[in-house]
Amino acid sequence: MGKQSSRPFLMTRNLHPEVQESPIHFLKKNIISNEFFYIRNHFPYPNIHQGNFEVTIEGNVMYPYHFHLAQLRQLPSVTIDLVLECAGNKRSKFSPKVHGEQWEDGAIHQGSWRGVPLKDLLAITGIGQGAKEVLFTGHDMGEKGKSPHASFSRSLPIEKALHPDTIIAYECNGKEIPYKHGAPIRLIVPGWYAMASVKWLKSIAVINHRFDGPFQTDDYVYYPHQNSKEDSFPVTKINVNSTIQKPLNYSKLKRGENLVRGIAWSGNGPISKIEISYDNGVTWEKAIKEKNGVTSFYAWESWTYLWNIDKPGEYVILSKATDSTGSQPLEPFWNQKGYGYNAVHRTHVKVE
Structure with a gap:
């Protein structure tokens, strides 16, 4: 009998459609290999x-065009290291509980994406007057609400679509995009939750109105009141966040020095500091950022903290990240669909 692999594998959250979570607590590298890329599907x-794949750009453009994959590969490209996080990451932590995939901490991935800036393609087609949004439609489709043949479609404001870091990607981590993650062409929108990065891209349309598809105006919307849709607003940028990877929740530790490590990220720019508390937030101490060779504006920060504890007992270790807009809150922003959880991370341990 051959030697069995000791590597952790994805955790299944749903089978139809396939939804699987990354073992984020066990991963130490800052570029996650594709085999540990979490999976979130809405349809089969x-x-x-x-072989002859193409993506169409149409709508309010001067020169509609069909871009073949081979053509895209010949155009000037960019490579961006970035976090892709499901908007429902950490949904299981909300109280009261909310419906949806009960993600823990592993609906997140960091990879190196290569592709063509969308603005370069739109420069070829030209943009007509009055353009307000760019609509992206994937090949995946299925039943959604009353529609038996709905496609996964999302739009971006024209300004975000034209941002130089919004790309039409054809490689992930130096290889062709894996089929399960949107091959052969996927939209990549750095800094926004991953629902914006439409997979299996089929068509792009410049439109003069606000798109109101179900994945835009029903799902991926914050509804802050339990029994009302008042004060709703769209899910867009990734909230400042952090995860403790070590020690694992409810671990037993020995007295003395213990290494605490984790990651911190944000869609609003670089992380300015990561802090640790083990007295329920009364005092905070700075963690140390690691030099990990990833310097992208959109990448997470790896960090460590050496905790010297001599008193036995039960503790809750808190991690709090801060970016240019503020820090993680002590309590989450509750919303009906469980998006954007970013309260301080809590890990329970017992010191013996």
Whole structure:
């Protein structure tokens, strides 16, 4: 019998459609290999023939165009290291509980994406007057609400679509994008939750109105009141956040020095500091950022903290990240669909 692998694997959250979570607590590298890339699908996998694949740009443009994959590969490209986080990451931590995939901490991935800036493609097609949004439609489709043949479609404001870091990607981590993650072409929107980065990209349309598809105006919307849709607003940028990777929750530790490590990230720019508390937030001490070779504006920060504890007992270790807009709150912003959880991370331990 051959030697079995000791590596952790994805945790299944749903089978139809497939939803799987990354073992984020066990991963030490800052670029996560594709085999540990979490999976979030809304529909069954589409049937795609990559040999002669193309994406269409149409709508309010001067020169509608069909870009073949081979053409995209010949255009000037950029490579961006970035976090892709499901908007429902950490949903299981909300109280009261909310419906949806009960993610823990692993609906997140950091990878190196290569592709063509969307603005370069739109420069080729030209943009007509009055353009307000750019609509992206994937090949994946299925039943949604009353529609038996709904496609996954999302739009971006024209300003975000034209941002130089919004790209039409064809590689992830130096290889072709894996089929389960949107091959052969995927939209990548750095700094926004991953629902914006439409997979299996089929068509792009410049439009003069606000798109109101179900994945834009029903799902991926913050509803802050339990029994009302008042004061709702769209899910866009990734909230400042952190995760303690070590020690694991409810671990037993020995007295003396113990290493605490984790990651921190934000869609609003670089992390300015990470702090640790083990007295329920009365006092905070700075963690140390690691030099990890990833310097992208959109990448997470790896950090460590050496905790010297001599008194036995039960403790809750808190981690709090801060970016240019503020710090993680002590309590989450509760919303009906469980998006954007970013309260300080809590890990319970017992020191013996």
